[in-house]
Amino acid sequence: MPSLIDIRRRIRSVKNTQQITKAMKMVSAAKLRRAQDRVIAARPYAAMLRQVLADVAGAVVADEQPGDNPLLAQRPENRILLVLITGDKGLAGAFNTNLIKGAQRFAAERPGSAVKLELIGRKGRDFFRKRGAAIAGEHIGLAAKVTFSDTAAIARKAMELFRNDEIDAVYLLGNEFKSVMAQKLMVTRVLPVEMPSLAAPTDYIFEQPPADMLGDLLPRYVEMEFYRALLESAAAEHAARMTAMDAATSNAAEMIDKLTLYMNRVRQASITKEIIEVVSGAASGE
Secondary structure: OOOHHHHHHHHHHHHHHHHHHHHHHHHHHHHHHHHHHHHHHHHHHHHHHHHHHHHHHHHHHHHOOHHHOHHHOOOOOOEEEEEEEOOOOOOOOOHHHHHHHHHHHHHHOOOOOEEEEEEEOHHHHHHHHHOOOOEEEEEOOOOOOOOHHHHHHHHHHHHHHHHOOOOOEEEEEEEEEOOOOOEEEEEEEEEOOOOOOOOOOOOOOOOOOHHHHHHHHHHHHHHHHHHHHHHHHHHHHHHHHHHHHHHHHHHHHHHHHHHHHHHHHHHHHHHHHHHHHHHHHHHHHO
16 A cells, blocks of 8 residues: 555646646647637638639630649649648647548558658658658648748649659648537648639639639649648647647546545545554553
């Protein structure tokens, strides 16, 4: 049976851990608020960009075939670039584990294709580097402060590889932010660009040929998809960490209650034993 001192030390240790998890929960909640605001602000722009892209594509189809644009080239997916977005830190439940398993499942479902990884985040980088995976690039620290310039640089690199016929398709793998309690694993193909379908395109008056406008819009669209995916993943990571730390704080409180009850029982048993010894000693003296 452990001594009272050992039990008190364990209770003190659990209380210290509880303070840390509670503080981490509050920090993640504050970061989540800012990240959620950025995601909500970016979604309407991305939706409007897709609508404008569909309108311009409709005008191009009516005028001339858009197949000359290299970002629209359809090829057999023998060489795939998978952009995996994980976190730089742990303590977020199964957030990073699910992403890594999703990347492994993505490669397993395409046994005839050579899959290269563009890794965003330290957790994914460390996992696949140890296993000797084909890595095209590594990016650490982007999730701490998501900027359009950083994500656009990664998107331009992917587009350059696609234009040069070094890869046949580009996929994004990350978490889509649904709510604080729910994140959805999403796999999105960004290259070749799949032209949005619009039943009744808006009749615009173009100052320049629609094909030229389409050539300018497609890179912006790809850059925006990368930026939005990283924003979604950052918000989902903060939500997952906040949920995990809240559960850890609750578990620590439950453990403290159980240890306190156990300590009281041990102390009561010790007192009872001392009383019995005193009574026994007094009885034997008589």
